[in-house]
Amino acid sequence: MRLPATGLSRDEVLARLADYRSGDLAARGGRTFAYVYDAGRPDVDELSHEVYSSFLDVNGLDPTVFPSLLRMENEVIGITAEHLGGDAQTVGSFTSGGTESIILAVKAARDWARTHRPDVTEPEVVLPVTAHAAFQKACHYLGLKSVLVDVDPETFRVTAGAVRDAITDSTVLLVAGAASYAHGVVDPVEELGQLALGRGIPLHVDGCIGGWLLPYFRDLGVDVPPFDLSVPGVTSLSVDLHKYAYAPKGASVVLYKDPAMRLKQFYACADWTGYTMINATVQSTKSGGPLAAAWATLHAVGEQGYRELAAQTLRATQRLIAGIGDVPGLRVLGEPEMALVAMAAVPDSSGSGVDVFEVCDEMASRGWYVQAQLGYRGIPASIHLTLTASSDQHVDALLEDLAECVQIARAAQTGLDPALLEAVRSLDPDELPDDVLGTLLPMAGLEPGAGLPERMAGINALLEAMSPRLRERLLVAFLGLLFTPAAAAEAQ
Ligand SMILES: Cc1ncc(COP(=O)(O)O)c(C=O)c1O
Numbered sequence: 001m002r003l004p005a006t007g008l009s010r011d012e013v014l015a016r017l018a019d020y021r022s023g024d025l026a027a028r029g030g031r032t033f034a035y036v037y038d039a040g041r042p043d044v045d046e047l048s049h050e051v052y053s054s055f056l057d058v059n060g061l062d063p064t065v066f067p068s069l070l071r072m073e074n075e076v077i078g079i080t081a082e083h084l085g086g087d088a089q090t091v092g093s094f095t096s097g098g099t100e101s102i103i104l105a106v107k108a109a110r111d112w113a114r115t116h117r118p119d120v121t122e123p124e125v126v127l128p129v130t131a132h133a134a135f136q137k138a139c140h141y142l143g144l145k146s147v148l149v150d151v152d153p154e155t156f157r158v159t160a161g162a163v164r165d166a167i168t169d170s171t172v173l174l175v176a177g178a179a180s181y182a183h184g185v186v187d188p189v190e191e192l193g194q195l196a197l198g199r200g201i202p203l204h205v206d207g208c209i210g211g212w213l214l215p216y217f218r219d220l221g222v223d224v225p226p227f228d229l230s231v232p233g234v235t236s237l238s239v240d241l242h243k244y245a246y247a248p249k250g251a252s253v254v255l256y257k258d259p260a261m262r263l264k265q266f267y268a269c270a271d272w273t274g275y276t277m278i279n280a281t282v283q284s285t286k287s288g289g290p291l292a293a294a295w296a297t298l299h300a301v302g303e304q305g306y307r308e309l310a311a312q313t314l315r316a317t318q319r320l321i322a323g324i325g326d327v328p329g330l331r332v333l334g335e336p337e338m339a340l341v342a343m344a345a346v347p348d349s350s351g352s353g354v355d356v357f358e359v360c361d362e363m364a365s366r367g368w369y370v371q372a373q374l375g376y377r378g379i380p381a382s383i384h385l386t387l388t389a390s391s392d393q394h395v396d397a398l399l400e401d402l403a404e405c406v407q408i409a410r411a412a413q414t415g416l417d418p419a420l421l422e423a424v425r426s427l428d429p430d431e432l433p434d435d436v437l438g439t440l441l442p443m444a445g446l447e448p449g450a451g452l453p454e455r456m457a458g459i460n461a462l463l464e465a466m467s468p469r470l471r472e473r474l475l476v477a478f479l480g481l482l483f484t485p486a487a488a489a490e491a492q
Helices: 010-021 042-054 067-083 098-116 134-142 160-166 189-199 214-219 259-263 289-324 356-365 389-412 418-426 434-443 457-465 468-482 485-491
Strands: 091-095 124-128 145-149 171-177 203-206 234-240 252-256 267-269 277-279 330-332 340-345 371-373 382-386
Touching: 042 289, 067 091, 067 252, 067 289, 091 098, 091 259, 091 289, 098 134, 098 171, 098 203, 098 234, 098 252, 098 259, 124 134, 124 160, 134 145, 145 160, 160 189, 171 189, 189 203, 189 234, 214 289, 252 259, 289 330, 289 340, 289 389, 340 356, 356 371, 356 382, 356 389, 356 457, 418 457, 434 468, 457 468
Parallel strands: 124 145, 124 171, 171 203, 203 234
Antiparallel strands: 091 252, 234 252, 267 277, 330 340, 340 382, 371 382
16 A cells, blocks of 8 residues: 555545445434434534534643633533532543543542552452443553452342442442443442442442433433432543534543542653653543534533433434334343333243344344344343434334344344354363464454455354453454455455
8 A cells, every 4th residue: 555646636535535435334314323423413513523623733732722622621521510410629521532531530540549548459440241341441451450240130230239249458449330331221329329438439430321311311201310420429420422412523521529539540741851741631632623523512502402302312212112012022121211222032932032133134234223232141132222313213114124124033043053153162262372363253254355244143143152252352353454454455
């Protein structure tokens, strides 16, 4: 791959990229039920995109030289804190996304413990298994141990008792979801807050996906339990503005009740030859675009606008959940407080039921993107849907297609070769060298040069049969091959 010898014209650049984009999922239109958040407000999109580009070249590295960014950040944090039970003491940071907010909250807890509990040498974070994987990533990056706690198999909420049992003298952070990504339920934050207070351990509430929307859902009559910064014991909270606040991507907030704890999130280095680097977040140089666009979105939509968007989202969610009750063979897992729905198979006489991965493929062939969630620790495989304000218009058509796709999936269901499944189950991921792992990829149906196959059901079934560790290793190998320029060029 080489740079073009002379620059392409504007039209050529745009045409090439339009062509590249032709295989992407639709980010707008309401038929993509994961990854994207569509308010169905082209006016807001247009404004936020314009603002995004106008602040693209401004650098958030140093808040003293671009005071517009400092001002916008303080206003965005103030608005978010007000929305989520903060008070005059509440502080926070604007970050690039939920994962960065979570990494920073975990760092703050780690460094808080370093100061206040120097006896802890191998810090641990207690996580419900439903907590977003970003927490395990944060622990991995920052050298903490994650301790996973099973959730109630009916409600998919963690219990305070299970968390209590997992706490040790090395626990430096507890985590609650509001709500969990996979099942859309809110953990018992009040009880966990009491536990946290009693044990003197910080408690982070992950409101990345639910934090913005849940207060509106509560106003609309949903029984949302207390989960925000006003709950005693909660010390920090993350909320993504690029999800249900409908800001363009690259927009999240992490809030702290105690400014002293937020200081543990920051990093400074004066021990080199250049400028003293003082960073609030992981990134150093960062575009002002995402912050300005988030500020613009919040101000353009406003309180009344968010209420209306929440009402549309809630209507879509309630209609979908009611409709799934009429789709033979599917059921909703738990009772989500959020606009997140997980549908699993109703077990039949053989104990299994329809293959939900086949249902996902069938839905994809009809232009719907719904997300396969693999079974894990006794929690069944399911189909995930993230609903947004633009989903409402599609609920009837979605339900109709869903019922038909279940029928087709039942008829098509072939299952995998039991010998293959057995072979996969018996592989020890830690014993497999990288090159052997590479040879497993085609066997699993993953051939990077060919892109992702249209039908994923067989691959998902095989991945589900593997231990999580093997799955991780295999998919990391796949990612390595995907992001290899020479192989990608050959495949074009
Ligand atoms: C509950 C929860 N936490 C954290 C994240 C991570 O957010 P991001 O993908 O913006 O890093 C997500 C993403 O869906 C989420 O649902």
